[in-house]
Amino acid sequence: MKMEQQLRSEQISVRLLIFMFVIILSVLLIAIPQIVHSYQEYVKLHRSLVDIQNLRIFAETSNKISRERAPSNKAMAGSAEELPIRIKELQEYRISVNQQIDLTVRTLQQAGFPALAEQVDVQLRKDLDFGRKQVDAYIATPKQERKAIAMDQAIRNMFRAWDSCRAILQQLIIDSKRKNSEVTDYASIVLILADLRDQAGRVASNIMAPLSFAEPIPEYNKIRSLQTQEQVKYLWRLMDTIQPENLKTPKYLELHDQVKHRFIDQGLPIVNQLIEQSENNQPYALQANQVTDAMVDKFTSIVDLQSYLLEMHSLEAQRQMQSAQRQFFLILLISILLLTVAFFTMVYTRKKLFEPLIQAQYMIEELSQIYERDHVDTVALQNKETHNLADAIHKLKAMLKQRDILEFQLKNIANTDSLSGVSNRLGLEAYLKNALAKPNQFQKLSLVIVDIDNFKSVNDQYGHILGDLVIVEIAQCLKVNISQSDLIVRFGGDEFLILIAHSERNWIMQIAESILADVSRLRIDLPASSEKLKVSVSIGVATGADNWEDLFNQADESLFKAKAQGRNKVVG
Secondary structure, eight states, X not given: OHHHHHHHHHHHHHHHHXXXXXXXXXXXHHHHHHHHHHHHHHHHHHHHHHHHHHHHHHHHHHHHHHHTHHHHHHHHHSOTTTHHHHHHHHHHHHHHHHHHHHHHHHHHHHTTOHHHHHHIIIIIHHHHHHHHHHHHHHHHSOGGGOOHHHHHHHXXXXXXXXXXXXXXXXXHHHHHHHHOGGGHXXXXXXXXXXXXXXXXXXXXXXXXXXXHTTOOOOHHHHHHHHHHHHHHHHHHHHHHHXXXXXXXXXXXXXHHHHHIIIIXXXXXXXXXXXXXXXXXXXXXXXXXXXXXXXHHHHHHHHHHHHHHHHHHHHHHHHHHHHHHHHHHHHHHHHHHHHHHHHHHHHHHIIIIIIHXXXXXXXXXXXXXXXXXXXXXXXXXXXXXXXXHHHHHXXXXXXXXXXXXXXXXXXXXHHTBOTTTSSBOHHHHHHHHXXXXXXXXXXXGOEEEEEEETTHHHHHHHHOHHHHHHHHHHHHHHHHHHSOTTSEEEEOSSSEEEEEESOOOHHHHHHHHHHHHHHHHTOOEEOTTSSOEEOOOEEEEEEEOOSSHHHHHHHHHHHHHHHHHTTSSOEEO
16 A cells, blocks of 8 residues: 555656646746747837938938038029138038938948948939039139029039939838838838928029029929929928827927928918019019028928937837837846746755655645646636737737738839839839829820930940940939929830820920930940940920820820931920
């Protein structure tokens, strides 16, 4: 009987040891995923903070490049007496812009965006230097030889530098979203405010040239300025719409009201008054540099709002990261303590409890009771695991939602030609699908077909690398001459389509002529040669039609006529 009792006691001891081992294993199974998850959450939030800091630096770069137009315009419009001071101010500001670009390059390299850092260091600097050379060339021109059209061209070339910066900023946001879905919460507002700041500056810059010469504002400049005003108002409404209500703090509302009061209510009327005075053949109330000083002061409110939003998101990201860090260390500490307690409990139970149980029969009943209590604890542990599973499912749903957002963004990327940065045929199809849903839409639509002259001979003679460069440069010319609401499509290897939601023929022809002139001024470096490659395009224009097929056929027929007339022509 004693042997039987001993055997039973040993069996119970083994079972209880197994049970304790199961508890330890359960703690591990619960603790490890929690530790991994909390660490991943900390890494993600740390990435968010880094991304915000990257965007803050890039937003500052964007604003500086946009603001450089102010001292540039003042230097070009200044009198002979003011010129040395204006040139000095411009040179000093250019130094600060260059320093900001250097900082941006270093930041992007450290943050793991070497390709974007190279784009900033090479392409952005190239476009900015090109615009600066145009400004310097105009300033160096004798006063009596200056013309408003040359000044306006120099101003538009400075637009090109910011457009390049904006494209890189957008790519930074896209790349950041791929690494961290949390960027979605604030990146869109950063981009909108960057656009708003630049478009606000263009409102006055579009009329600066004729204003400097006290000439009537040409219709093309007037339309550009008014279009830019509408774009500013749209961006203003859009920003306020997408800003979450819970983030509209008293400080945000204060800065928001400042932008509306100082720029929307006070700044835009200044430009509109000048346009009205031009239309009525009245002398201008303000000189060019006076307009620049007045408008630049209004822009600071936009920059202040952008800085506040970035600072607010940065502080929130820092708070969340610190919270996640504390949670990670807490979970790690609790897990270590639970494992330590479970292990020493098992050892202690083995030596101090199980062995004495073997010596005494009455301890078997008590051991059984302990087992029953432990069994209840096991059920409670299972319930805890069930609760964690529900949390995991909830988090999985959130991740799937973020994936859907990313898929939507990638779809937009798929509609873009990777070489030129304009839309591709997929983007055209989406545009036409939307147009078909609106009655008489094609009656209000204009189509411009731009075909590169003798492009095949360029590829055959100089290679496809130079051919690709020609494509990129011409695409930039197209972007400079149209508004952001219009659509540029790379339709073929050497052919572009421009769809403009306007059917006024004279205006469309002006745009086409401007494109033709800009392209004719291109000079592309030939490899291993001091010579420059000149390129030209043939342009066909069509305005208004019953359907897409008729509109395209009209533009294509005009293009055929342009080529038949010897190329480098606009026919419409």
